[in-house]
Amino acid sequence: MTGSSTRSVVIVGGGTAGWMAAAALARFLPPDHRIRLVESDAIGTIGVGEATIPALRIFNHMLGIDEDAFLRATQGTFKLGIEFAGWSGDGSRYTHAFGTIGRALGLVPFHHYWLRAGRPGSLWDHSAAAQAAAAGRFARDHGRPDLPSGIAWAFHFDAALYAAFLRRHAEAAGVERIEGRITGVERDGETGHIAAVHLEGDRRVAGDLFVDCSGFRSLLLGETLGTAFEDWSHHLPCDRAIAVPTARLDPLSPYTRATAHPAGWQWRIPLQHRTGNGIVYASAHLSDDEATARLLAGCNGAPLAEPRPLRFTTGRRRAAWVGNCVALGLAAGFMEPLESTSIHLVQSGIARLLEYWPGKTLADADIAAFNRRTEAEWLAIRDLLILHYHANARPEPFWQARRDAPPPDSLAERLALFRANGRILREGDELFTEVGWLQVLIGQGVQPLGHHALADAIPPADLADFLALARTHAAAVAARMPAHDAFIAAHCAAPVSKAA
Template identity: 35%
Template sequence: MTPPRVVILGGGSAGWITAHLMRHAWPDAAITLVEAPDIATIGVGEGSTPTLKRFFEVIGIAEAEWMPRCHATYKAGIRFDGWSPAAPWPSYRHPFITQVDVHTREAFVLNCRNRRLGHDVPVHPDAFLLGARLSAEGKAPIAPPHFPFRMEYGYHFDAALLGAFLRDVAVARGVVHRAARVEQVTRHANGDVAALVTDAGEAIAAELFVDCSGFAGRLIEQVLDVPFHGFGDHLFNDAAVVAPTPPVAAPATETVATALSNGWCWSIPLQHRVGNGYVYASAFQSAEAAETELRARLGLVDADEVRHLRFRVGRRARHWERNVVAVGLSQGFIEPLEATALHLVLNTVEQFIGHYARGKGTAKDRGAFNETINARIEGVRDYIVAHYKLTTRTDSDYWRANAANVALPDPLLDILDTWFRRGDLAEALRRQGNASHFGELSWHCLLAGYGAFPPVSEAPRDDVDFHAQRDVAAFLAGCALNYPAQREVLAAQSARPA
């Protein structure tokens, strides 16, 4: 196929990730990225899923090259603190699922099944999965060469530095960078976009345009008027207040998501600071009250600056419209509880490249692509909604409204119904076509983590405790011995010559 001339509008994480993937897929394409120097990037989005690891592998950039420049740390998963006071434990971990977990997954699933039947057996997610064990020990998820399992992990990174790093490499690889504000958009007679006209008067023409302009949706919304479907009925959060704190000596290999009065707060440990942000619902808490709560939690003084953000949760009806594809915040956003936005960016671009190569944008191709991306986004949405539905917090109107919310998407109802009827969760997920990023073990972590079980109905029976029978604790402890402390790995990276 002849590669298209591409113009990417926007130089946030979405824009530069898109530039790299397209440069990789279409080495001969003319790719230009235009970004307005006076319109800031969103400046948050500092935790990833393992998809970012795959991205760097695809574009051929080693961790030792990019991680020190972005003050990045390893991320083995997320810890949820204080989300379910009625659970027998104050927190649980949702680690990234790795190849090693194949040895313990059955014990976890069987114990959960027995617990759903009323038997008093261990079901805490942290006890079954390697990533959780590594996080608990502050270890980097980097297996030594003699330990033959592929690890899945994500990263924490400074978003601004990552953007700058990706820009420099993309430009070195031939992507043309224009620092200019797009003020006008010209269109062909058939309605396709023809060119972006900048404040310097330059008209940048292309066959394909990628809208990475953030929440503005400069092309997908302002030019093509593609409708936005809000998820506000399911997800109430629409604002955040963000503040850094000093770095810690031994950064954790997990994001911590702590439930607060009207939302939750992330803690993302980087090498040079900790990123913190309180995500809340403006219908339940004012920006001032949220800031006060965050300041008290972090021990900030008056001179410490915080930043307020608003966001809209939902998705475009269509992400590929005419000769424009929307990627990143312009295509939609689900609140960051599972840090899935860049994962969806990568999914979108990879899917787009595949569909474009096959059909170059026939209506049928666009339709199939849009359907796939919508299913992916909604799969993530349902998992996030489950957090709010299953919460057992009752200490504010916000938490009570979440727990009482009956506006649940059908696929989520099916999953919850299957779980509580003691049915086969894997089968329920298969019925949904595997669109979700979250598989059976992730759902077990969430449901078990919230203590979503019926009351124990029998005396304990040791013949059904697969955790003890298979000595999962000893197995994980043995595996963890193979992994180095995160701070050792980061120190070794930084010591390498640039």
């Protein structure tokens, strides 16, 4: 007898979410737990989701995955941030770079000194990651173990290859894969909990805890348990995407690009074997044909496959954990990939599930805490996405409407704090750091009127030196790095393969 009431775990779905969950649960659950994953090759996976944020390194590390082996297996590249082009009108650009910008002095974050000095140069002159990204350079360190580089990095990878990589990992750790289409879900007559899933061929897979990773369909949490979907499209009205691969672009840029267009935006993700491209748009403002034409015109090469359309509604299920069912990935909800957050939400959902892993009984208090923290995390990410749309300076009707739409109260509060004295509100275990919010606020043109009063304590000559030192450090770190391509060639070049 173990302390857990959930020794038999059934994961429904084998996309990125399903295999991430399988690999992590196999790593951390006691050995008497049985983990099975049901997926259907006939249904397939969403097949997109190729840009990440630095927290994924923690996930891979937790699983004991070697970074270079992972990049070789997934045709991966390094990512130092996201370049946002055109969000304040064509020709404008800024970076949401990972890592630090300058350094805090005492209690006061760096940017208040920059604001006090009248914003000399650009904010990103003080970010080593932004400098390296702009120069197409990358290294995990800068050859000076005595000095922090201030950079953090994430990855771009081929989504199908990542799921396959994790599958190998999870199966080696004991996860049983069951191939087949689920045709029915059986519920316990008394509790209403999920008792089993039924597969074609008259097969039944019973379990104690079900992890719904079934994608947009939300087979268990949505369809079976009827958990309501909270629609956020009034805040984030883009509802379609089209994805298309093109040839590899040389040199490989160490960042994702997100370029605004008249009714949404377009992504570019550099991989070793190809470039991932996609357009995200609001169907009320752009037809599918126009979107396809715009996507192809914005690509740097000929398509390697037919453009693939995808439809979505932005929002989330009101509760991600109901009874003995926990949803991860698209089954729990979706926000457009503007800040590459979906895979991270899978990761943090898994971490939280492990934190609240059921004991002898399923405790309502555990489930409520899991759901409350999940909701808070989603809302903070949602607000950062809305900020990109709300604080835009583009002329088209779609963008004017986004500017005019009132932001949610939570974002309005963040904006008011920043506009007054450059303060950044960050609560609980919110994902984005102060520096992340700062870059999007400044990059989108939100102007603070003042700065932190304590930043006035430093004499003007010292202030100039302090800022100059931060600029010099950022430039020096970037200059010591090799070209991104050269770093990949030296450490993690994937075997040459046909572009997918």
